[in-house]
């Protein structure tokens with residue numbers, strides 16, 4: 152970590168902005184935008200290529216292709232190049248099971264495991280470009296399977312192990328994956344999640360699936376279908392010890408990862424190999440100052456983009472040691488995480504504001520019981536971090552010694568876009584601000600007409616030029632790709648986020664500007680939730696709005712109208728909650744369910760969400776600042792008052 156020459160500290164809070172201006176960062180950022188091709192080719196040279204690129208960038212709006220003509224392999228970057236040298240005996244993965252078991256994998260063990268897994272996939276007929284679905288708990292087999300796919304040029308699609316059979320089905324059907332890799336179960340708060348049974352339920356509706364590979368975790372018996380299901384250990388027994396890395400094109404897809412948007416159908420975000428790896432490799436050096444001696448722990452699930460970039464590809468490309476923890480943060484006791492930090496000597500710790508807020512509730516006794524002095528740098532991701540949570544994190548976890556990097560990014564951006572960059576130079580921090588765009592990232596805050604806003608004004612966050620981690624496309628839906636990201640502000644990438652730039656040029660990320668919620672940092676579209684709700688036989692119409700939640704950031708409020716003859720009741724409310732969890736997963740659990748006899752709508756039939764939102768958050772309609780375009784103030788007020796009465800009438804039932 153670079154030191155502040157005045158204080159000797161790793162970084163400092165922005166008291167008086169003593170370190171201003173940031174010389175090294177500003178110079179690097181300026182250079183990266185002046186000559187992006189020169190800048191990024193310099194960064195790309197830090198990786199090993201089988202063949203260097205012919206052109207740094209082909210940019211045909213809205214498609215960017217980086218390092219065109221270059222060939223490389225993601226598994227080689229993350230495993231082989233370390234296993235070939237002294238780093239072979241270095242720790243790659245410290246795995247900690249929820250029940251306290253541990254596994255430590257060196258880079259040479261990882262090399263061996265990945266090779267066997269990749270050979271096994273090849274024996275099953277998997278070739279370059281095939282899609283493989285991974286529905287696994289947080290066990291070493293998950294990164295091993297990802298790297299094994301990358302090794303042979305197969306495209307992985309990881310499905311978060313908290314998702315339901317329906318979610319697996321949607322993703323497998325969309326990608327036409329021919330193999331699903333799962334486990335006999337996973338542990339969560341001491342309970343077994345029956346992953347194999349859930350996979351079976353999905354697979355009967357997914358004709359593309361030829362095989363299900365089952366890793367051993369719980370040892371419990373699970374149903375196995377002959378000719379389709381294979382135990383991973385027996386598959387590996389017969390597999391070869393080594394298989395060559397496929398030298399794929401830089402633009403070859405590394406993975407597809409589904410995320411929520413504004414329609415009911417999640418979108419498959421496609422990431423490249425070369426651009427994605429170059430961007431992440433550089434970003435983790437700038438943001439986390441990550442090095443081979445780093446013990447690095449990102450608490451996200453590998454099922455989200457944070458897990459892809461921050462657990463697997465970026466830290467392993469730097470030969471760091473990662474911590475992979477299987478279970479719940481507060482299980483069996485609320486100090487489990489702090490115990491893990493002390494046990495492995497974690498140097499860099501990266502988590503979500505929701506987790507921090509949960510720990511704030513439990514109090515500081517937990518962290519104070521443990522020696523957290525190994526920590527040097529803290530990170531936050533996924534949602535805005537409120538200053539109170541920031542201060543607590545800084546004081547009780549970082550011992551007022553560690554800078555906090557508040558990192559803003561998205562599934563689509565592939566890697567961190569806006570964040571302090573202590574790996575370049577210490578950045579004076581302002582609690583709640585993600586500070587500045589990374590080198591190569593041309594971020595701006597604009598009003599509805601695309602003009603840059605004045606300091607302090609809220610606007611939309613856009614990125615004005617492509618960056619190497621940018622998604623390649625939406626899988627199978629180029630039209631949606633264009634419309635979602637490139638139509639609102641022509642020529643620029645639209646993030647869907649509100650932001651504000653202050654007088655000092657610091658960026659403040661203010662949440663989603665579209666119908667997407669962030670529940671405990673998980674991204675979920677209101678349309679997706681509404682589709683799931685109306686799939687229940689009792690429900691006629693549904694509307695979902697978000698409501699501020701002290702811990703989760705945002706909670707789900709569901710309004711439903713019921714079919715004729717169905718009466719609202721407490722039992723039905725419970726049943727609906729259960730139905731939502733089953734349809735999507737626990738992420739989709741509504742915090743509140745209201746029965747109404749009709750939803751407030753504009754003349755053209757559009758649901759007046761603002762009205763619902765005002766009701767959900769207990770504001771008066773007079774507080775509504777932005778009204779639906781088509782509705783008059785009067786109409787909205789009438790709808791609001793009417794709805795309020797109907798909700799209370801129904802609640803009385």
Ligand code: PRX
Nearest residue numbers: 532533534535557558559560561562660674
């Ligand atoms: O609204 C922003 C929020 O998370 C969204 C992206 O969600 P997802 O694709 O699931 O990726 C999350 C992890 C990379 C963004 O549009 N978001 C992410 N990081 C921050 C944030 N909001 C505020 N501050 C952040 N640091």
